[in-house]
Amino acid sequence: MQIFSCPFCGPRPEYEFHFGGDLGNHRPEGFDAVPDQKWADYLYFRNNPKGMAREVWMHLTCGEMFSMTRDTVTMEAAPGEALAEGQP
Amino acid sequence: MTARRLPLGGEIERARPLRFTFDGKVIEGFVGDTLASALLASGRQVLGRSFKYRRPRGLFGAGVEEPNICADVTEGAAFRPNQRVTTEPARDGLVLRSASTAPDAERDRTGFIDLFARFIPSGFYYKTFMFPDWHLFEPRIRAMAGLGRVDPAKTGPVGDQVNHFCDALVIGAGPVGLAAARMLAGAGKSVVLADDGSRPGGSLLYREAEIDGMPGADWLAETLAQLAGLGVTILPRTTAFGLYDHGLVALNQRHEDGRADTLWRVRPERIVLAAGAIERPLPFSMNDLPGIMSAQAGLSYLRRQAVLPGANIVVAANNSTGAGVARAMAEAGARVTLVDRRPDTAPLSGIACHAGRSIDRALGRKAVQGVVLDDGTEITCDCLLVSGGFTPTIHLYAQAKGRLAWDETRLAFLPGDPVPGLTVIGGAAGQFTLGEAFATLPAALGLEGAPTAAPSSYAITPAWPEPGRKGRIWIDYQHDVTAKDVELAARENFTSVEHLKRYTTLGMATDQGKTSNLNGLALMGALTGREIPEVGTTTYRPPFTPVPYTSLAGLRGGERMNPLRRLALEGRHRALGAAMGEYGGWLRPVHYGEDDAAILAEAKMARATVGLFDASPLGKIEVIGPDAADFLDFIYYNTVSTLKPGGCRYGFILAESGVVYDDGVLVRLDEHRFVVSCSSSHVAGVHAMLEEWRQDRFPARRIFIHNATAGTATITVTGPEARAAIRAAGIAADLDDAAFPHMTTRPGRHGDTPLRLTRVSFTGDRSYELSIRQDLAPGLWDALDGAARALGGGPIGIEAVMILRAEKGYIVIGKDSDGMTRPMDLGLAGPLRSKKAEFIGKRSLLQEEAQRPDRNQLVGLQPADGGGLLPVGAHGLDLSGAAPRSIGYVTSSYPGAGHDGPVALALIERGASRHGEVIELHHLGSRRRARITAPCAFDPKGDRLNG
Known part of the structure; x- marks a missing residue:
């Protein structure tokens, strides 16, 4: 079992966390002005890197979302960082 | 084998006798016996049957490495299948049944299978039962395969789970592990010392040693007292079975009193692996006969439980540890012959010695009765103790992605490159003498205070299985893999170790090849002209030993698996x-x-x-704050900001994919306060979704979300x-x-x-x-x-x-919708055209898939064949083509309460434009006919809402 570190609650077991997707997967705005390909990228295409991954996670017990850098090879996880307001 | 209990000695408590049964026979023993030592002392020879050929088998080992003898153990209401008898303490009143035997180990009626052994080599089942259909043969083959029997009526007791943090976890409480624990604790570290034996001490419990000028037993007692004073946590009967992410070591602790096992999740700053080494068998013909035992196991039974394993013992070794075992057996009163493959073995007084010789074959049918040496000498015996060298227990090192290095002088894979946070010491590091192991401790741990032991030497000469030898040479006892099977695998080009393992099942049994893997891969190397390091090892995967599910599950079983939520009423x-x-x-x-x-x-x-x-x-998630209305406009498919205070509106929440995620009523209590009334089963999901979008997209401090459902x-x-x-x-x-x-x-x-x-x-x-x-x-x-x-x-x-x-056509999301359903399919197309504000999933509704004209749409169905309820899950059929094609399915079906007759809801292709049409339904081989209607079958005008 992995231990992740919530910026507000500290280190907690992984089952308290929920994956929120790639950091920086911005939602394309503009409804029908958004091309299909761009919308599909947003919905379905993930970075899936081998090595360092920048991700959004939610700590379910406190409800806060934060960013976390994780190594997908060694599974090392840096302490989570609070997201600044308005930061996507 | 005429094993017998000696009148004196051992760690057993002779004042505390006990009795248990094995295959219905009463076995007597003492507190301090394992099941194995009591069975051995009883003089019984055949204690189990081999997995495939049903050959009679006796004990080989004395610990977790035991490949042969497992038993299903019943103790009162508790039932544990397939327990290794070597690790389980004997207790009064246990009922044992030998695993995989019919009716019991002694008289197994499937023993005849061995007569056909040469017709059923590796791969026999794959090759033979292909025609006409494997499934015809499978039930009878399955009934004979497997180890132990699960009794579904009996569940294991619930195990405890412990989470623990410490500075250092020392695995193995042999002399080297004890010394390391003392050095670490002395330096102020919090230390956990785990050992899979019944008590700490490791080899000191049965091998002679002199440490710091003291006899080994005295040093052990002194060290244990010191560790207690230093606050070291000692966990006996505890196997570190796996190393997992983020430095988690999982350990399974068995208990002397028969309680359910305890799972320890330990997160140490540092792991010290002092797990020792496991003795290998020697390859010779018929080397699986009962009475053939690991030499160190024999010594352990002699010294720990005072059981002399035979009266007439041959000790066969390819290394320098054989002589000590031979001497101990002779001192205990057995007639002993030493067969040492090393030509330079020094003669021992009172012990016949055959230097430079090895065993060609063992004699006997249900038990060993003699051996024939490679020079033709025949020796009568009732017990054969073998030592083919030692395989270091470096599983945790390998699981930590450490790379193994082959050592040609010790004939063992040893830890290669260092792994951060993990130190391997003692026998696990190939240091098979105490002097050598203690001398390397200060450098390995970076601490002073290691004990000293007189230098001694360890020497070994190869005794690998050789290709083309006559006779049946067992490589893997538990899965009945012989040298011939490995040769067959090589002939059929399964030469990689991983292929060898899967084709022959070498090393795949519950003992995971602890005694067999190295001999197997050495033979494969010889067959294919490769050195042992070129052949390499299979991947080391947890668990090291079998772990009961009750231990892994802990309290998360039965009702606690997914606790029910309870109503106030x-x-x-x-x-x-x-x-x-x-x-x-x-x-x-x-x-x-x-x-x-x-x-x-x-x-x-x-x-x-x-x-x-x-x-x-029903969900009651309150959304409060000056931006609440804008926020909910984004959340809902429908426009909600136009709702007046005191009003309610039915709406959908979509996923970003445009699929309907939830429906429900939104209540506006006042200008800045709403209640999201989502489906009861979606409350947690909707709540998390609201939080996610609030934090991601809105000024978080102007919206507050409170889940008031439970309150x-x-x-x-x-x-x-x-x-x-x-x-x-x-x-x-x-x-x-x-x-x-x-x-x-x-x-x-x-x-x-x-x-x-x-x-x-x-x-x-x-x-x-x-x-x-x-x-x-x-x-x-x-x-x-x-x-x-x-x-x-x-x-x-x-x-x-x-x-x-249902008779009103009101849907339940997830029942009357599926992972494809868009809001338009449920008859709500308005918002996509008219709603100006952005909302979740909006763009997805423009996708080609969402706009397809032949989508499945919500309809009602009425039986059109005079029959009763339409079956839920029945598929609508399009019979116009060459083959019937599904055009959707029935989602809900009930008898009407207000409506006269059955009602059903369905998702049917182009359903909204097909009202009145009669379609065929197919369900589990039968056909029905139904008329497509509007979803609402009762009071379509809605007069009763105010009636």
Whole structure:
């Protein structure tokens, strides 16, 4: 079992966390002005890197979302960082 | 084998005798015996049957490495299948049944299979039972395969789980592990010392040693006292079986008293692996006969439980440890012959010695009766102790992705490159003498204070299985893999170790090849002209030893697996005789009457007068704040910001993919306060979704989200007499339809208690949802129940509500929709065209898939063949092509309560434009006919909402 570190609650077991997707997967705005390909990228295409991954996670017990850098090879996880307001 | 208990010695408590049964026979022993040592002392030879050929087998090992003998153990109500008898303490009253035998180990009736052994080599089953169909043969083969028997009527006891943090975890409490623990604890570290034996000491419990000038046993006692003083946690009977992410070491602790095993999750700063090494067998013909045993195991039985394994013992070794075992057996009174493959072995007084010789074959059928040496010498014996060298236990190092390095002088894979946070010492690092192991401790640990032992030497000469030898040479005892099987694998080009393992099942048994893997890969190397390091090892995967599921599950079993959520009114429902059932995680009243027939009666009662329904699990997520309306406009498919305070609106929440995720009623209590009334089973998901979008997209401090579901009970009053019932219950509220129309919410009181009345309907009848603080709900329920009964109504269960909503065409998301359903498919196309604001999933509704004209759409179905209920899951058929094609399926089906006859809902291709059409349905081989209708089968104009 992995231990992740919530910026507000500290280190907690992984089952308290929920994956929120790639950091920086911005939602394309503009409804029908958004091309299909761009919308599909947003919905379905993930970075899936081998090595360092920048991700959004939610700590379910406190409800806060934060960013976390994780190594997908060694599974090392840096302490989570609070997201600044308005930061996507 | 004529093993016998010696009158003196050992660690057994002779004043505390005990008895257990094995295959119905009484076995006597003492406290301090393992099941294995008591069985050995009883003189029984055949204790099990081999996995494939059903050959008689006896004990080989004395610890976790034991490949041969497992038993199903019953103790009172507890049942543990397939336990290794070498690791289980003997206890009074146990009932053992040898695993994989019929009827028992001694008289196994499948023993004849061995006569056909040469016709059933590796791969035999794959090759032979292909034609005509494997499934014809499978049941009988399966019945014979496997180890142990699971008794489904008996579950294991519930195990504890412990989470623990420490500075250092030392694995192995042999002399080197003890020394390391003392050095670490002496330096102020918090230390956990785990050992899979019954007591700490490792080889000191049965091998002679001199440490710091003291006899080994004295040093052990002194060191244990010191460790206790230093606060070291010692875990006996505890196997570190796996290393997992983020430095988690999982350990399984067995208990002497038969309690369920304890799972330890330890997160040490540093792991010190001192797990020692496991002795390998020697390869010679018929090397699996009962009475052939690991030399170190024999020594352990002799010294620890005072069991002399034979009267006439041959000790065969390819290394310098054989002589010590031979001497000990001779001193204990056995006649001993030493066969040492090393030519330079020094003669031992009183022991016949054959230097430079090895064993060609063993003699005997159900037990070893003699050996023939490679020079033709025949020696009679009743016990053969073998040592083919030692394999370091470096599983945790390998699991930590450490790379193994082959050592040609020790003939073992040793830890290669260092792994951060993990130190390997002692026998696990190939240091097979105490002097050598202690000398390297200061450098390995970076600490002073290592003990000293007189230098001694370890020498070994190769004794690998050789290709082309005659006779049956067992490589893997537990899975009956012989040298011939490895040769066959090589011939058929399964030469990689991983292929070798899977083709022959070498090393795949519950012992995971602890004694067999190295001999197997050495033979494969010889067959393919490769050196052992070129062949390499298979991947080391956890668990090192079998771990009971009860240990891994801990408390998360049965009801605790997924705890039920309980209604505040459960006591009331039970008092009314409700049958309770699980719906979306909540335990809810299914119906109140005796049986299922009550369901339709309850639905009809609600249509006729009034029904009371506990709707407490319904989501009540409050969204509060100045930006709440904008926020919910983004969340909902429908426009909600135009809703007036005190109003309600039905709407969908979509996922970003455009698929309908949830439906429900949004209530606007005032300008800045809403209640999201989502489906009961979606509350946690919707709550997380709201939080996610609030934090991601909106000024987070201008919106506050509070999940009030658990704190609020909701009682729905529905039916033509609903308003009368509420009035009669003494609830203070303006119930006039002009002041309180359908789809509005109003405050009210029940006595002193404030409550919220909301006019929404999931039944099509006039309905009021009364929400109240959950602890005050029973008083409200009693008042409403009395009033409803006076009006000819009463409580109704969730199944009655399902009938009422289905005949109105009201959907349940996830039942009447699936992972493809867009809101337009449910007849709600308006917002996509008219709603200006952005909302979740909006762009996805423009995708080609969402706009396809042949989408499955919600319809009603009526039987068109005079039959009864249409089966849920039945597929609609398009019969116009060459082969029938599915055009959707039935999602809900109920008898009508207000409607006369069965009603059904379905998702049917282009369904919205096919009302009136009759289609074929297919279900489990039978056909039905049904007419497509509008989803609503009852009161289509909705007059009853105000009736």
